[in-house]
Amino acid sequence: MKSASPSLLTYAVIYLIFLYAPILLLPIFAFNDSAIIALPLSGFTFDWFYLLWETEALHQALYNSLTIAIITAVISTILGIFAARASARYDFPAKRGIVGFIMVPLVLPEIIVGVALLVVLVQLGLALSSWTVIIGHVLICTPFSIAILASAFRNLDISLEEASLDLGESQVGTFFRVILPLVTPGIISSLLIAFTISLDEFIIAFFLTGTDVTLPVYIWGQLRFPARLPSVMALGFLMVILSLMLLLTAEYFRRRANRLSGAADTDKGLF
Amino acid sequence: MPSDTTSRDTLISIRNVEKHFGKVTALNGVSVDIREGEFFSLLGPSGCGKTTLLRMISGFEMPSAGDIHIGGEDMSEVPPNLRPTNMVFQSYAIFPHLTVAENVGYGLKKQRLAKAELAARVDEALALVDLDGYGTREPHALSGGQRQRVALARALIMKPKVLLLDEPLSALDKKLREAMQSELRHLQRTVGITFVLVTHDQEEALTMSDRIAVMFDGKISQLDTPEGIYKKPADQRVASFIGVMNFLPAQVTSASDRTLGIDVAALGKLSCPQDDRFAKGDKLKVGIRPEMLTIVYDGEKAEKNSVPAKVADIAYYGDMTYYDVVFGDGSHSASVSMRNTAGRPILPIGTMTRIRWGPESIVLLED
Numbered sequence: 001m002k003s004a005s006p007s008l009l010t011y012a013v014i015y016l017i018f019l020y021a022p023i024l025l026l027p028i029f030a031f032n033d034s035a036i037i038a039l040p041l042s043g044f045t046f047d048w049f050y051l052l053w054e055t056e057a058l059h060q061a062l063y064n065s066l067t068i069a070i071i072t073a074v075i076s077t078i079l080g081i082f083a084a085r086a087s088a089r090y091d092f093p094a095k096r097g098i099v100g101f102i103m104v105p106l107v108l109p110e111i112i113v114g115v116a117l118l119v120v121l122v123q124l125g126l127a128l129s130s131w132t133v134i135i136g137h138v139l140i141c142t143p144f145s146i147a148i149l150a151s152a153f154r155n156l157d158i159s160l161e162e163a164s165l166d167l168g169e170s171q172v173g174t175f176f177r178v179i180l181p182l183v184t185p186g187i188i189s190s191l192l193i194a195f196t197i198s199l200d201e202f203i204i205a206f207f208l209t210g211t212d213v214t215l216p217v218y219i220w221g222q223l224r225f226p227a228r229l230p231s232v233m234a235l236g237f238l239m240v241i242l243s244l245m246l247l248l249t250a251e252y253f254r255r256r257a258n259r260l261s262g263a264a265d266t267d268k269g270l271f
Numbered sequence: 272m273p274s275d276t277t278s279r280d281t282l283i284s285i286r287n288v289e290k291h292f293g294k295v296t297a298l299n300g301v302s303v304d305i306r307e308g309e310f311f312s313l314l315g316p317s318g319c320g321k322t323t324l325l326r327m328i329s330g331f332e333m334p335s336a337g338d339i340h341i342g343g344e345d346m347s348e349v350p351p352n353l354r355p356t357n358m359v360f361q362s363y364a365i366f367p368h369l370t371v372a373e374n375v376g377y378g379l380k381k382q383r384l385a386k387a388e389l390a391a392r393v394d395e396a397l398a399l400v401d402l403d404g405y406g407t408r409e410p411h412a413l414s415g416g417q418r419q420r421v422a423l424a425r426a427l428i429m430k431p432k433v434l435l436l437d438e439p440l441s442a443l444d445k446k447l448r449e450a451m452q453s454e455l456r457h458l459q460r461t462v463g464i465t466f467v468l469v470t471h472d473q474e475e476a477l478t479m480s481d482r483i484a485v486m487f488d489g490k491i492s493q494l495d496t497p498e499g500i501y502k503k504p505a506d507q508r509v510a511s512f513i514g515v516m517n518f519l520p521a522q523v524t525s526a527s528d529r530t531l532g533i534d535v536a537a538l539g540k541l542s543c544p545q546d547d548r549f550a551k552g553d554k555l556k557v558g559i560r561p562e563m564l565t566i567v568y569d570g571e572k573a574e575k576n577s578v579p580a581k582v583a584d585i586a587y588y589g590d591m592t593y594y595d596v597v598f599g600d601g602s603h604s605a606s607v608s609m610r611n612t613a614g615r616p617i618l619p620i621g622t623m624t625r626i627r628w629g630p631e632s633i634v635l636l637e638d
Binding site for chain 2: 157159162164177
């Protein structure tokens, strides 16, 4: 490999600093023994983490967020399986149009989705709750699930299904003995991505949540109180760690899926 | 030599089968009977409909018209998983998430065999294809030839009435392909199951089959033994698809009850047995194989059925030499193959010589 030119290297370093410096500030101030977010650092402490531990409202928000994220991940992955299978294996009228339409929320501004859903839900007379947040999150997570699962289903050689039928297995048996095992890594990857997106999502949750706020909405509320800022930093730090772990796990399963389906190892994916 | 299967019963009966994909016609009225225990090949160029026909026998495609019976049973309502056929796929379709033994035993799961019996059957199938002891291997660690054997074992363990093979050797290199040809032939005789092979490789079809159906444009052009197809091709397309064939224009000069007199370009007049495809004055093509033409070497006397020719090009194959020769007046040429036996020199380009042919080795083909 050729070494990069000095100017490109400088650009890359500046870019990375710009990208990650704010995130690096999280742990620094999360462990800083001062209520004011400013340098110089005054000392090391775990106090902010203890504070998180003792805040009941935070626990409730975390519980809400986790429930919403898990249900969202499951629903959008199931919907994704159907859509991905259909788009990878069957031909039907206006297939491109329909598939394209499902993918639109991927690029739609979330604030538009949030406002539109709010109007519709209020018109329908539905009370805002965790379930309305789940509806919104499924809407934005499903396209991601489809994108991940479609590649898993597309990599599946159709002659494997035919071989299973040929060997006397039924359609349903073939799904469970051949198709499902081969797309399982894709399914896990889809669950993790949808979970992560839902957990971090703020705008839609802000519009559609009732009295049970989600974690991002709770954090936003805390920003009004400067004294709580360091504990928000501590919380942010924990969430970054969690998100990173989820992403790495999802990537591991995505690569395993590629290896199983025999796809070339040239596709190195996200990392 | 191919075994004699002419006296056996019909196993697969295909009647007036048609298949249309939208406006494209893949099969256009195919009827053929495949006999019990024979090695049957569907041979043709890509797009001739041979794979479609195979997929209809296996149940992955349904005929647009006509019907298929296997063992006397109408197959039109029978899905692939309930048919007495098993297939070796072109890509082998080995399940990547299962071991070799799990792949081979896949189809037996429905039979709910005891663990020991299942293992015994799997071992037996693996032994049949010379893969003893490979049961615990993962498919990705196998070579192409080994994957092919796993696919064979996985199909044969089902004890099907018919084994369908979709271009099974096309992914292998030449040496391995030739070895597998004779192995497949041997295997077919051992198990006695009807094999239906789809291939575009004429050599593969000739060496392995009891009978061959040569297909063009969704129809069977000729159905015969390998020898029949090679020696008596039905038309010019079959003749040029199977091996090498020289074509020379000719015209019928006389037709009686018994004989047909024809005038062949470059070779001259000759007399053939009567053939009701042709009448006096008809134009036709005469086909003659390169090995049926002989170069008359110096010292050998010029004789009947020989004409002067000039060597235009040479291709040396070690055991054989192929000559391109131009006949007397320079308007027609032919390919001649000569075995390189001891004491026979390779003639240089430009040599004037004579070409001898036998009237019995000539095939008359409609123009």
